[in-house]
Amino acid sequence: MKRILVGVDGSKESRDAAKTAADIARATGSQLTIAITVGSWPATVGAPELLAKAEEWVEKERAAATIIVKEIAAAVAQPSLKIEPIVVNGAPAVTLAEPARTGDVDMVVVGHRGRGGIARVLLGSVADRLVQISPKPVLVVR
Secondary structure: OOEOOOOOOOOOHHHHHHHHHHHHHHHHHHEEEEEEEEEOOOOOOHHHHHHHHEEEEEHHHHHHHHHHHHHHHHOOOOOOOOEEEEEEEEOOHHHHHHHOOOOOOOOEEEEOOOOOOOHHHHOOOOOHHHHOOOOOOOOEEE
């Protein structure tokens, strides 16, 4: 294995997933990429004030996501483990499956549930969706 991708959202479950992924990456000599996704606001026509507020919200979310992913990377750091923390735009399951589809990732790791309780009821969990669409193995950490 060359690279393991772990999706995080700051929840306890995603932190557990990052720890497990770090242990596997170290044992296999793989690089660990820790990714957090940020929803993007679609560019629409509207009042400039509303568009500016939407852009401001996305930037605040990106800043908070950057803090979370760096904090998790520091928490799972181990000797001889190369970690790359990244913030990406998009829907979590689709965004995490894309690197696996392009061949850059050998395994994807996620927690069994994240922050989005209501979203899970309405849309299904990120872990469930990722297992369905990822062409590479997905480890769901409990």
